[in-house]
Amino acid sequence: MKAIFFIFLMNITVQFAFAQKDNRDLEQGNKLYKEQQFDKAAEAYEKVLVKAPKNSVANYNLGNTLYRKNNAAEAEKMFDATIENSDDKKIVSDAWYNKGVTLTQQKKLEESIEAYKQALRLNPADTLARENLVRALRELKKKQQQEQDEKKKKKEEQEKKKEQPKMTKQQVQQLLQALQEQEKKLQQKMQKMKIPSPSQPEKDW
Numbered sequence: 001m002k003a004i005f006f007i008f009l010m011n012i013t014v015q016f017a018f019a020q021k022d023n024r025d026l027e028q029g030n031k032l033y034k035e036q037q038f039d040k041a042a043e044a045y046e047k048v049l050v051k052a053p054k055n056s057v058a059n060y061n062l063g064n065t066l067y068r069k070n071n072a073a074e075a076e077k078m079f080d081a082t083i084e085n086s087d088d089k090k091i092v093s094d095a096w097y098n099k100g101v102t103l104t105q106q107k108k109l110e111e112s113i114e115a116y117k118q119a120l121r122l123n124p125a126d127t128l129a130r131e132n133l134v135r136a137l138r139e140l141k142k143k144q145q146q147e148q149d150e151k152k153k154k155k156e157e158q159e160k161k162k163e164q165p166k167m168t169k170q171q172v173q174q175l176l177q178a179l180q181e182q183e184k185k186l187q188q189k190m191q192k193m194k195i196p197s198p199s200q201p202e203k204d205w
Helices: 005-010 020-034 038-051 056-068 072-085 089-105 109-122 127-163 169-192
Strands: none
Touching: 020 038, 020 056, 038 056, 056 072, 056 089, 072 089, 089 109, 089 127, 109 127
């Protein structure tokens, strides 16, 4: 994930007309993020967004924080908000990149590919976006190949079942009769082999 909120902080008073407390909440969030206290950092960014829902800096940084908390779906929403509300080409490009990362984590490969493409349209020099795009395309190709192989295997199994001749009712009856005859012969054989009990004489005298 690209963390560019340090650059944002340099120009925050110019870019956004925040109250002093809002600035403090954002700065506190960034500090907590650096300390990897992501739960508290998220709370600080959310305080800013309560008063300024379209604040792209807070949305972006909250997106990064939520991603670190393993909540890719919610992080994706924050990057969408950044893209929608920011006029800064660099911020929007990085938001598209980060959105691509969250989509990749959610196994949404087609959508992640489009996100990386959007990032590259805005910033063709973004090597990370290019590398991730190539990886996502490879992964998608691999996934599609696996799906095709599975479909082919399933189809072959179905065809094989169709080719197997089904027994007629008469054949089933003949098989049952044959089994019954075998069982009868086996029982007769077992009877002949049965040892007489000691209480009974083997021969009559």
